[in-house]
Amino acid sequence: MFKYVGDLSNIAQNVINTYIEDKAIAIDxxxxxxxxxxxxxxxxxxxxxxxxQEIAVENYKKKKRENVVLINDSHHKLRDYVREDVDCVMYNLGFLPGGDKTITTTWETTLKSIEAALEMIKSGGIITIGIYIGHNEGENEGNKVLQFLENLPKNKYGVLLHKFINRSKSAPMLAIIEKK
Ligand SMILES: C[S@@+](CC[C@H](N)C(=O)[O-])C[C@H]1O[C@@H](n2cnc3c(N)ncnc32)[C@H](O)[C@@H]1O
Structure with a gap:
């Protein structure tokens, strides 16, 4: 097992933990x-x-976490539900592991959502995006997301891509965006 070059979700979580000091509001x-x-x-x-997916929301409800607001709707409507500015937004694109593989994130709504998130995060806030290109929609979505991120203004957003370069070409990637 690797300590650092392993699970991309752990890397995303570590970055958020380390660099966001005032941990007030987050979006998954x-x-x-x-x-x-x-x-x-x-x-x-x-x-x-x-x-x-209702099943995802219903399953999480059972945990009764008082500080979690569950929303059974698409993330491209972030602004309809979240009125305040936020410190971080996490994306883990693709389909639900162990669930229906035909229900997956799609590039149009993903890009709309990322656009909203870029506006909503505070200065110093972080967006993490786990990108899975090992399935058809994922490859298309991944390309569109990377193309979009490559064109973000560098004086406003820092964008870093974590990519395994000695694994399969379809290994997942992690993009991290920090707002200046
Ligand atoms: C890779 S899974 C997320 C895994 C999750 N981070 C975890 O810890 O288990 C992707 C999830 O995104 C959901 N999803 C797909 N399209 C969505 C959309 N437009 N808005 C919100 N969620 C969406 C899927 O239903 C699926 O549960």
């Missing part, structure tokens, strides 16, 4: 099985978690 844009929401709810005062 892709709740799924709730691992990122678990992390965020321990660290932040308030967490908004989105998933289009």
């Amino acid at each position: 844009a892709t709740l799924g099985n709730g691992h990122d929401t678990d992390f965020l709810s321990k660290e932040f005062q308030k967490v908004y978690s989105f998933d289009i």
